[in-house]
Amino acid sequence: MTAVDSHASVTGQTPGGASLRDVVAAYVGLTKPRVIELLLLTTVPVMFFAHRGVPSLGLVVATVIGGALSAGGASALNCVYDRDIDEQMRRTRRRALPRHIVSPKAALVFGVALIAISTLVLGFFVNWLSAGLSVGAGAFYLFVYTMLLKRRTTQNIVWGGLAGCFPALIGWTAVTNELAWAPVVLFLVVFFWTPPHTWALAMRYREDYAAVDVPMLPVVRSGVDVAKQIVAYSWVMVAVSLLLWPVADTGLVYPIAAVVLGATFLVEAHLMWLRARKSDELTDIRPMRLFHWSNLYLSLLFVAVALDPLLTR
Known part of the structure; x- marks a missing residue:
C-alpha cells in the first residue's frame, strides 16, 4: 500500500481529495434521486390500478428496483453529456461532474451498468415488455431529448418529456404484460x-x-x-x-x-x-x-x- 493509499484508508479520503462519503453521495447524485421519486410515483399507483387491488409485493419491489436503476442510469448518462453546461449553471454546478468528484468515464460506465442491470431485473423478475419500455424510455431521454432537442429548440421539453411518461405504461405492463x-x-x-x-x-x-x-x-x-x-x-x-x-x-x-x-x-x-x-x-x-x-x-x-x-x- 502506498503512502497516499494508507492516508486515504485512515482519513476516509480518496486520492483526489474527496472523502469516501462525498464520492458515494456524488454517485447517488448522478442518478437524480428526486427525478426517480417522481417517476416511481407514477409507476406504483398504476400497478395498483391495473391489478384492481394490491399487487404482489415481490412484483412491486422488482418493478421499483428495475425502474429506479433504469432512471438513475439514464440520468447519469445525461450528466455525462451535459457536463459542459452543468459547470456554468447555478442549479447544476454542484453536481458530481462539474465538481470533478467523479470522472466522465466512471460516470459513463456507472450509467451503462445501471441500465444493463435494470434491464435484467425487469426482464427476469417482471416481464420483457416492461424491460423493453424501460430501455426505450432511457434511450429517448438520452438520444432524443438530451442530444437532439435540448440545445436546439424551444420544443425540447415538450417532446423530450415523452421519456418521463413511460412509467405509467411500465406500471401497467408489469401487472398485465400488455398495453x-x-x-x-x-x-x-x-x-x-x-x-x-x-x-x-x-x-x-x-x-x-x-x-x-x-x-x-x-x-x-x-x-x-x-x-x-x-x-x-x-x-x-x-x-x-x-x-x-x-x-x-x-x-x-x-x-x-x-x-x-x-x-x-x-x-x-x-x-x-x-x-x-x-x-x-x-x-x-x-x-x-x-x-x-x-x-x-x-x-x-x-x-x-x-x-x-x-x-x-
Missing part, C-alpha cells in the same frame, strides 16, 4: 403536465439557460407568453385526466380527485398568467409556486389512481 387505453391516458396526463411543470422551473432559472444557450421557452419568450402556454397545456392536461373515468370505468374516487385537483391547478396557472401580465419580474410572477403545486398535483392524482380500486370495490 391498454387506460395507461395511455395516464401517459398523456404526464405528457401535458411536463411543460407547465418544467417551464415554471425554467422561468426561475432562465438566466442560467440563457448563459449556456439552451433555448428553453422562458429564455426566448416573455413571461406572459410562457404563462399563456402554461395555461393552455394545463387545460388540456385536466381534460385528458378526466378521460380515465369513462375509459377505465373507474369508481367515483378518481374523477372527484381529478376535478378538485385539476380545478386548483387551473386556478394557480391563471393566477400566474395574471401576475405575468402585470410584470415580467420573477419576484412578481412567482413561477416556483406553480412548480411546487405541479409536483403536489401529480402526486395526489396518482395516489387517487391507486386508491380508486381499493375504495370502490
